[in-house]
Amino acid sequence: MAFNNFRILQHPVLGEKKNGKEVRIFLDGLPIHAVEGEPIAAALYAAGVRITRLSPHKKEPRGAFCMIGRCTECCMIVDGEPNVRTCRTMVRDGMRVETPRGWME
Amino acid sequence: MSLPCEQLDLLVIGAGPAGLCAAYEAAAVGCRVTIVDENDKAGGQLSKQIHRFFGSSHHGAGKRGIEIAEELFGDCLKLGVDVRLSSSVLGLFSNGEVMIDAPTQLCLVNPGAVIVATGASEKSLAFPGWTLPGVMGAGAAQTLINIHRILPGSRVLMVGSGNVGLIVSYQLLQAGAEVVGVVDTAGSISGYQVHAGRVRREGIPVYLGHRLLSARGSTGLEEVLVEAIEDGTVKRFEADVLCLAVGMSPLCDLAAMRDCRMVYEDALGGLVPWHGADMRTSQSPVYIAGDASGVEEASVAMEEGRIAGISAAEDLGSLNSGEAAERRAAIAKRLDELRAGPHSRGKLAAKERLYAR
Amino acid sequence: MQGKTGSESWQEVWDKSVNGPRALIDCWQEIPCDPCQEACAQGSIVLSSGICAPPALHAETCNGCGKCVAICPGMAIFLVDRSIGSGLARVTVPYEMRDEIRLGGEAWAVDGEGNYLAEGRITRVSGAGRPGRTMLLTIEVPEEWALKVRGVRGRRKLLEEPEEVEAIEAVEDFAFCRCEEIDYSRLREIITQGEFRSLPALRRFSRAGLGYCQGRFCQSILRSQFLADCPEEDREVESFRVRAPVRPVKLSRLGGEDG
Numbered sequence: 001m002a003f004n005n006f007r008i009l010q011h012p013v014l015g016e017k018k019n020g021k022e023v024r025i026f027l028d029g030l031p032i033h034a035v036e037g038e039p040i041a042a043a044l045y046a047a048g049v050r051i052t053r054l055s056p057h058k059k060e061p062r063g064a065f066c067m068i069g070r071c072t073e074c075c076m077i078v079d080g081e082p083n084v085r086t087c088r089t090m091v092r093d094g095m096r097v098e099t100p101r102g103w104m105e
Numbered sequence: 106m107s108l109p110c111e112q113l114d115l116l117v118i119g120a121g122p123a124g125l126c127a128a129y130e131a132a133a134v135g136c137r138v139t140i141v142d143e144n145d146k147a148g149g150q151l152s153k154q155i156h157r158f159f160g161s162s163h164h165g166a167g168k169r170g171i172e173i174a175e176e177l178f179g180d181c182l183k184l185g186v187d188v189r190l191s192s193s194v195l196g197l198f199s200n201g202e203v204m205i206d207a208p209t210q211l212c213l214v215n216p217g218a219v220i221v222a223t224g225a226s227e228k229s230l231a232f233p234g235w236t237l238p239g240v241m242g243a244g245a246a247q248t249l250i251n252i253h254r255i256l257p258g259s260r261v262l263m264v265g266s267g268n269v270g271l272i273v274s275y276q277l278l279q280a281g282a283e284v285v286g287v288v289d290t291a292g293s294i295s296g297y298q299v300h301a302g303r304v305r306r307e308g309i310p311v312y313l314g315h316r317l318l319s320a321r322g323s324t325g326l327e328e329v330l331v332e333a334i335e336d337g338t339v340k341r342f343e344a345d346v347l348c349l350a351v352g353m354s355p356l357c358d359l360a361a362m363r364d365c366r367m368v369y370e371d372a373l374g375g376l377v378p379w380h381g382a383d384m385r386t387s388q389s390p391v392y393i394a395g396d397a398s399g400v401e402e403a404s405v406a407m408e409e410g411r412i413a414g415i416s417a418a419e420d421l422g423s424l425n426s427g428e429a430a431e432r433r434a435a436i437a438k439r440l441d442e443l444r445a446g447p448h449s450r451g452k453l454a455a456k457e458r459l460y461a462r
Numbered sequence: 463m464q465g466k467t468g469s470e471s472w473q474e475v476w477d478k479s480v481n482g483p484r485a486l487i488d489c490w491q492e493i494p495c496d497p498c499q500e501a502c503a504q505g506s507i508v509l510s511s512g513i514c515a516p517p518a519l520h521a522e523t524c525n526g527c528g529k530c531v532a533i534c535p536g537m538a539i540f541l542v543d544r545s546i547g548s549g550l551a552r553v554t555v556p557y558e559m560r561d562e563i564r565l566g567g568e569a570w571a572v573d574g575e576g577n578y579l580a581e582g583r584i585t586r587v588s589g590a591g592r593p594g595r596t597m598l599l600t601i602e603v604p605e606e607w608a609l610k611v612r613g614v615r616g617r618r619k620l621l622e623e624p625e626e627v628e629a630i631e632a633v634e635d636f637a638f639c640r641c642e643e644i645d646y647s648r649l650r651e652i653i654t655q656g657e658f659r660s661l662p663a664l665r666r667f668s669r670a671g672l673g674y675c676q677g678r679f680c681q682s683i684l685r686s687q688f689l690a691d692c693p694e695e696d697r698e699v700e701s702f703r704v705r706a707p708v709r710p711v712k713l714s715r716l717g718g719e720d721g
C-alpha cells in the first residue's frame with residue numbers, strides 16, 4: 001500500500017492488518033488517502049496531519065485529544081457541515097473536510 | 106418536539122464489562138433486556154485492551170481484554186439481549202424517560218429499570234502547551250493504535266506511572282513507536298510492579314519525582330520540559346506525542362441528571378452516585394455498576410454488573426428476594442477477595458463508607 | 463512442602479534447574495490475579511490465601527512446561543534450565559514485541575531495567591506467527607545471568623538520555639479551558655478574589671466548563687484548582703446539576719425539522 005509508516009501493518013498481538021478499501025478524502029482541497037471504516041481523524045493522523053482546527057479566539061492549532069467523541073477538539077467542517085466530531089465520523093470517498101479557522105472577530 | 110416513546114423492561118447503558126454482565130445476569134432469569142452503547146463495538150474499555158487481564162477465572166483472567174469482550178458479548182447475544190450500538194444516551198429524565206441519539210434518529214424510551222454502566226473518563230492536566238496537537242489522553246493513543254492501527258507519532262512521552270500509563274506505554278512500543286520515558290510526580294511507581302517490570306525491561310526509563318513544566322512546538326508538539334522536583338533540574342525530551350495517563354473519574358453525569366444523590370470519594374475517582382452493596386442508587390429504579398460507581402478494575406466491574414443485574418431483575422419481579430439475596434452474597438464474597446490487596450485498600454474503604462451511609 | 467514466594471524461591475529454582483527447566487516467578491505484590499495457579503497442571507503454583515496472595519512455587523514438582531509463562535498477565539514468569547551444563551543456562555521469557563527474533567539467531571538478554579547482560583543464541587521459539595499467542599523465547603546465556611534475565615531484545619537502538627536544560631523562568635500563561643480559552647491567570651484571579659465560593663458558581667462566571675465539551679474535560683482540573691486556591695472555610699457546597707444532552711448532538715436533530 002502506498003501508505004506512510006504511521007500505519008501499523010504488522011502487530012505482534014493483532015497480526016497483519018486486513019486491507020480495507022482505499023478511498024480518497026479532501027482536506028482543505030488536497031487529496032488524502034484513507035481506508036474505508038476508519039474515522040476522519042485517524043485518516044488524518046495516518047497522513048501525518050495533526051491539526052484538526054484553530055481555536056476560536058486565539059487561533060491556536062488543536063488536535064484530537066480523546067478519540068472517543070468527548071472532548072470536541074477534533075471538530076471540523078465536513079461536507080459543509082460545521083462542528084462534526086471527526087474522531088467518530090467515518091471517511092467516505094470524496095468527502096470534503098475543512099479545517100475551522102476560529103471565529104471571525 | 107415530540108418523539109414517540111418506546112416501552113422497555115430493563116435498559117442497560119454502556120456495553121462494557123459491567124453492562125454486559127448486568128445484562129447477562131438479568132436476561133438469564135428471564136428479563137427482557139436492552140443494552141445501548143455509543144461505541145460501534147461492544148466491550149467498553151476492553152475492546153482497546155490487547156493485554157492479558159488480571160483477575161480469576163470468573164473474570165476471564167489470563168485472556169486478553171479483546172477476547173473477554175467478545176465472550177461477554179457473545180453470551181449476551183445467546184440470551185437474546187437486544188443490543189443497540191452507535192447509540193448515545195443524551196439524557197435520563199425524572200419522569201423515567203431516556204433520550205437516545207440512535208444511528209437513524211433521536212428517540213425516547215421508557216424502561217421499567219435502568220442500569221447505568223457508563224464507565225469512566227480520563228482525567229487531564231492543564232499546563233502550558235497542553236492544547237498543542239500531539240498532546241492527548243493515553244486512551245486516545247490507545248484507540249488510535251489498537252483500534253484504528255495508526256500511530257499518533259513516533260516518539261512518545263508518557264505522563265503517569267499507574268497501570269494505564271504503564272500498559273499504554275508497552276502497547277505503544279508494540280505498535281512500533283519509541284517511548285522515551287514515563288514521568289510521574291510521585292516518588293514511587295503507582296501501578297503494579299509486574300506492569301512496571303514489563304515496561305522497564307524494554308529499556309523505558311521511569312522518571313519518578315518529576316513534573317511537567319511545558320509542552321512546546323509551533324504547529325504541533327516538538328518537545329516537553331520536565332522538572333525534577335527535588336533539585337529543580339530540567340530535562341528536555343524530544344517527542345511528538347505526549348500522553349496523559351493521570352487517572353480516571355467516574356462518568357456518572359446521567360445518574361446526576363436523574364437526581365441520584367452524589368458523593369465525593371477521592372479514592373473512587375471523584376463524584377459517584379451513592380449506592381448500596383446491591384448497586385441500587387438513591388433513585389429507584391436506577392442502578393449503577395462498574396467504573397461509573399467508582400473507578401476500579403474490569404474484574405470488579407463484572408461482579409458489580411452481575412449484582413446490579415440481579416437487583417434489577419428482583420425489582421422487575423423476575424427473581425424472588427431470597428434468591429436474589431443469595432446470589433448477591435456469593436458475588437459479594439468474590440468482590441471482597443478481589444479488593445483484599447493493598448492497591449484496593451483506599452477503594453474498599455470508600456465503598457464501605459458508601460454502603461454504610 | 464510449602465512453596466516459596468518471590469525471590470525466596472529463586473535459590474530453589476537455581477538448585478533444581480540442573481535437572482531441567484523450572485519456573486522463576488518475579489511477582490511478589492498482593493494483586494488480584496491467579497491465572498498462573500489455574501494454568502499449572504502440576505499444582506506447582508499455589509496462592510496461599512485468596513486471589514491477592516502472591517504465587518508460591520514448588521520447585522520440585524514443576525516440570526518446566528511453560529504454561530504459566532505464556533498466560534501470566536504480568537509477563538512475570540520465566541524458565542531457568544541449567545541442565546545443558548558447560549557453564550551455560552537456558553532462560554525462557556514471554557515475548558510480545560516487534561523485533562524479529564529467529565531461531566538460531568543471536569539476541570540480547572536484558573535484565574529487569576533493560577540493561578544488556580549478554581548476547582546469546584536463541585535455542586527455542588514457540589508460538590511464532592500466531593498473533594494473539596504469547597511467544598516463548600529461549601536464550602542461552604552464561605550461567606551467572608540465569609536468575610537475572612527478564613527479557614530478550616533484538617539489537618534495537620538504545621534510548622539516548624534526555625538533555626538537561628537551563629531552568630525556565632515564570633510559567634507562561636495558557637488556556638485553561640480548551641473550548642472557551644479562559645486563561646490560567648484569569649481563573650486563579652477569579653478564585654483568589656474569593657467572589658465565587660462554589661464550583662458551579664465559578665463555572666458559570668468563568669464559563670470554563672460550559673463550552674462545547676460541557677466541561678467533560680476540564681471539570682476535574684477546575685476542581686483541583688478550586689480546591690487548591692479557595693480556602694476551605696470559604697467554600698460553599700452547591701449541588702451539581704447536569705442537563706441534557708450529555709453529548710453534542712446535531713442541531714438539526716434536536717430541532718426536528720428534518721426528522
Ligand SMILES: Cc1cc2nc3c(=O)[nH]c(=O)nc-3n(C[C@H](O)[C@H](O)[C@H](O)COP(=O)(O)OP(=O)(O)OC[C@H]3O[C@@H](n4cnc5c(N)ncnc54)[C@H](O)[C@@H]3O)c2cc1C
Pocket residue numbers: 118119120121122123124141142143144148149150151154157158159160192193194195222223224225268269272273356394395396397401402403404405406708
Ligand atoms: C489501559 C487500561 C488497562 C486496563 N487493564 C486492566 C486489567 O489488566 N485488568 C482489569 O481488571 N482492568 C483493567 N482496566 C480497567 C478496566 O478496563 C475497566 O475497569 C473496565 O472496563 C470498567 O468497565 P465498565 O463496564 O464499568 O466501563 P467501560 O468499560 O468504560 O464501558 C462503559 C461503556 O459505556 C459507554 N457509554 C458511556 N457513556 C454513554 C452514553 N451516554 N451513552 C451510551 N453509551 C455510553 C461507553 O461507550 C463504554 O462502552 C484497564 C483500563 C485501562 C484504561
Ligand code: SF4
Pocket residue numbers: 484485501502503504505506507523524525526527528529530531
Ligand atoms: S512451568 Fe509448568 S509445571 Fe512449572 S509452574 Fe509453570 S505451569 Fe507449573
Ligand code: SF4
Pocket residue numbers: 299487489495496497498499516517533534535536537538539
Ligand atoms: S499470573 Fe503472573 S502476575 Fe498473576 S499472580 Fe501469577 S505470576 Fe503474578
Ligand code: FES
Pocket residue numbers: 063064065066067068069070071072073074075085086087088
Ligand atoms: S478527539 Fe475528542 S471528540 Fe474527537
